[in-house]
Amino acid sequence: MSDSCSFESYPPRFQLPNSPLYHDHEEDLSIDEVVIDSETLPVIDFGCINEEKEKLHEACAEWGVFRLVNHGIPTSLLNQLHETSKQVFDHSLESKQKLFSGSPITYFRGTPALNSKGMALQEPQNVDCMEGFNVPLSQLPCHTHADEDGDDPLPTSFRYLIQEYGDHQSRLAETIYKAITERQCEALEDCSSYLALPTGVLRVYRYPAVSQINESSWGMDAHTDSSLISILNEDLVGGLQFYRLGHWFHVRPIPNTFIVNLGDMMQAISDDEYKSVKHRVRLNKLKERLSIGYFVFPDDNTLIHSQAYKPFSYSDFRTQVQQDITTVGYKVGLPRFRRSG
Numbered sequence: 047m048s049d050s051c052s053f054e055s056y057p058p059r060f061q062l063p064n065s066p067l068y069h070d071h072e073e074d075l076s077i078d079e080v081v082i083d084s085e086t087l088p089v090i091d092f093g094c095i096n097e098e099k100e101k102l103h104e105a106c107a108e109w110g111v112f113r114l115v116n117h118g119i120p121t122s123l124l125n126q127l128h129e130t131s132k133q134v135f136d137h138s139l140e141s142k143q144k145l146f147s148g149s150p151i152t153y154f155r156g157t158p159a160l161n162s163k164g165m166a167l168q169e170p171q172n173v174d175c176m177e178g179f180n181v182p183l184s185q186l187p188c189h190t191h192a193d194e195d196g197d198d199p200l201p202t203s204f205r206y207l208i209q210e211y212g213d214h215q216s217r218l219a220e221t222i223y224k225a226i227t228e229r230q231c232e233a234l235e236d237c238s239s240y241l242a243l244p245t246g247v248l249r250v251y252r253y254p255a256v257s258q259i260n261e262s263s264w265g266m267d268a269h270t271d272s273s274l275i276s277i278l279n280e281d282l283v284g285g286l287q288f289y290r291l292g293h294w295f296h297v298r299p300i301p302n303t304f305i306v307n308l309g310d311m312m313q314a315i316s317d318d319e320y321k322s323v324k325h326r327v328r329l330n331k332l333k334e335r336l337s338i339g340y341f342v343f344p345d346d347n348t349l350i351h352s353q354a355y356k357p358f359s360y361s362d363f364r365t366q367v368q369q370d371i372t373t374v375g376y377k378v379g380l381p382r383f384r385r386s387g
């Protein structure tokens with residue numbers, strides 16, 4: 047598929063005006079930001095993850111993110127999913143909004159913060175320059191009926207691919223989660239009860255190429271994920287950055303590898319030993335970027351017990367985050383639940 051994909055398929059807010067406010071950066075960096083290449087990002091081999099526990103522990107405690115290699119998901123599936131996703135995004139805005147109606151897949155844009163129906167929360171002031179589809183995996187099988195899609199085979203093939211990919215991702219997530227938490231579980235009552243695979247969600251994102259990048263225009267602004275763990279699969283365009291010890295690290299895209307990052311729930315259950323790492327996505331001037339994220343959470347109603355935080359459920363957390371985004375304007379996150387004193 048093309049990088050010159052039809053401009054009309056982008057939501058209007060992304061078609062940035064040709065105004066002096068939007069100037070070209072020689073380097074897409076602001077002065078206070080040092081981007082370091084990700085040569086040093088920890089690498090974990092999925093094939094021997096259980097023999098790499100010490101390395102995994104260090105990666106989780108010191109980085110909150112690592113590169114996963116040797117994950118075993120067939121390259122053909124990854125390629126097909128990327129191709130099909132690009133074709134889906136190339137539809138007009140109007141048809142993207144309707145493409146999966148009657149199925150649990152929803153289209154959103156401008157913010158990754160969604161309500162329980164998978165619709166974008168009220169538009170924040172700094173709109174993220176991206177669009178996406180949200181796929182709650184456990185709701186998918188009941189809705190995979192080709193006849194819903196009329197003559198267009200694309201939504202059907204997308205759903206089959208996404209479902210197959212989702213099955214792989216939850217398998218990876220379970221193994222990674224177990225390997226990470228084994229150490230924690232010795233101290234805590236039972237970590238395994240926190241991982242709820244039916245909560246698994248896939249997000250397929252497209253970030254447009256934006257030739258004139260404004261200081262405040264981001265593909266996705268700095269944030270932490272609310273998940274236990276997130277598994278990111280990006281194309282070769284680049285733009286993903288992680289924050290560590292005062293610096294932003296640019297992640298170099300490497301084919302057939304995933305980036306695994308820890309979310310707020312992992313930080314909570316590990317009593318802050320493991321970090322919910324801050325990250326963001328830069329826009330590219332020349333190429334649109336496609337990424338697919340998998341996110342998994344604790345069950346809605348399971349109470350999370352830890353020393354550092356008051357007992358709370360993931361449902362309490364999500365409600366608080368949504369409330370903060372709509373009232374305060376941004377996610378406050380874990381500090382809301384910290385035990386005082």
Ligand SMILES: O=C(O)CCC(=O)C(=O)O
Pocket residue numbers: 158249251266271278280286325326327337338339
């Ligand atoms: O597109 C990406 O690579 C990152 C997406 C992300 O950080 C998120 O969905 O939380």
Ligand SMILES: [Fe+2]
Pocket residue numbers: 269270271325
């Ligand atoms: Fe994220």
